[in-house]
Amino acid sequence: MLKLEGINRIFNETTPDEKIALDNINLDLKTGDFVTVIGSNGAGKSTMMNMISGALSPDFGTVEIDRKNVTKYPEYKRSHLIGRVFQDPMAGTAPTMTVEENLAIAYSRNKRRGLRIGVDKKRREFFRESLESLHLNLENRLTAKVGLLSGGERQALSLLMATFTKPSILLLDEHTAALDPSRAELITNLTKQLVEKDNLTTLMVTHNMQQALDLGNRLIMMDKGQIILEVDPEAKKDLTIADLMDAFQRIRGEKLVSDRTLLSV
Numbered sequence: 001m002l003k004l005e006g007i008n009r010i011f012n013e014t015t016p017d018e019k020i021a022l023d024n025i026n027l028d029l030k031t032g033d034f035v036t037v038i039g040s041n042g043a044g045k046s047t048m049m050n051m052i053s054g055a056l057s058p059d060f061g062t063v064e065i066d067r068k069n070v071t072k073y074p075e076y077k078r079s080h081l082i083g084r085v086f087q088d089p090m091a092g093t094a095p096t097m098t099v100e101e102n103l104a105i106a107y108s109r110n111k112r113r114g115l116r117i118g119v120d121k122k123r124r125e126f127f128r129e130s131l132e133s134l135h136l137n138l139e140n141r142l143t144a145k146v147g148l149l150s151g152g153e154r155q156a157l158s159l160l161m162a163t164f165t166k167p168s169i170l171l172l173d174e175h176t177a178a179l180d181p182s183r184a185e186l187i188t189n190l191t192k193q194l195v196e197k198d199n200l201t202t203l204m205v206t207h208n209m210q211q212a213l214d215l216g217n218r219l220i221m222m223d224k225g226q227i228i229l230e231v232d233p234e235a236k237k238d239l240t241i242a243d244l245m246d247a248f249q250r251i252r253g254e255k256l257v258s259d260r261t262l263l264s265v
């Protein structure tokens with residue numbers, strides 16, 4: 001479903017600011033795999049997500065989605081394969097458009113017929129039903145401007161928009177980090193629900209180790225542009241934060257003062 005092979009990316013090569021952001025990344029996800037991604041600041045997590053979405057291209061290596069080599073596809077050419085939610089609730093939606101217009105844009109994304117934001121009765125009913133699953137009463141605010149929604153409501157809408165065309169890959173980039181704890185919990189539960197409903201292949205970056213343990217069937221830890229630990233479904237079931245800290249220390253030989261060192265929060 002998703003295969004990254006030998007992905008390398010260097011920024012500002014041969015200058016004093018040279019930075020190896022990704023160093024030989026290999027990852028193979030099956031349909032329905034839900035991988036949580038942890039690692040310190042600058043580990044390469046966002047760069048890896050950008051390689052998958054096509055926002056950045058690798059210096060070396062290949063990206064395969066649905067067994068197709070998409071390495072050379074620009075972002076727009078693979079956007080129908082990918083759903084993405086960012087940390088900033090303002091990033092995934094258009095504030096001056098209504099809830100249903102935003103949904104219509106997301107809906108038309110995989111229709112390959114350009115942007116169609118018209119909403120007929122049948123489609124409005126589909127949007128209403130989809131919104132009901134969020135339990136936020138947004139189904140009764142279809143014509144409200146999205147800019148008037150709270151951060152949590154916008155993030156829930158972004159999540160719905162990213163998932164309801166059943167993308168091949170769902171990318172979640174610290175999508176609960178900017179929310180207060182109760183809203184973060186709501187979005188975490190929604191994530192679980194939406195991913196499970198359609199068995200979506202998902203990568204979720206988080207700085208919250210407990211969330212990384214609670215969600216998904218696999219986990220990877222990144223550091224200095226490399227995947228330094230991969231936890232398979234069997235091992236993940238019994239994994240604890242202490243295990244992750246020990247693993248980091250064993251692999252990198254660096255003493256962790258606390259999980260904050262790894263998480264950098």
Ligand SMILES: Nc1ncnc2c1ncn2[C@@H]1O[C@H](COP(=O)(O)OP(=O)(O)OP(=O)(O)O)[C@@H](O)[C@H]1O
Nearest residue numbers: 011012019021039040041042043044045046047048
């Ligand atoms: N466009 C860019 N130009 C130069 N350097 C970059 C660029 N994007 C990322 N980097 C560098 O590449 C490295 C990896 O960055 P990346 O944003 O992928 O890390 P991250 O694990 O997502 O970190 P964080 O948790 O802080 O978001 C960092 O050292 C970063 O400064």
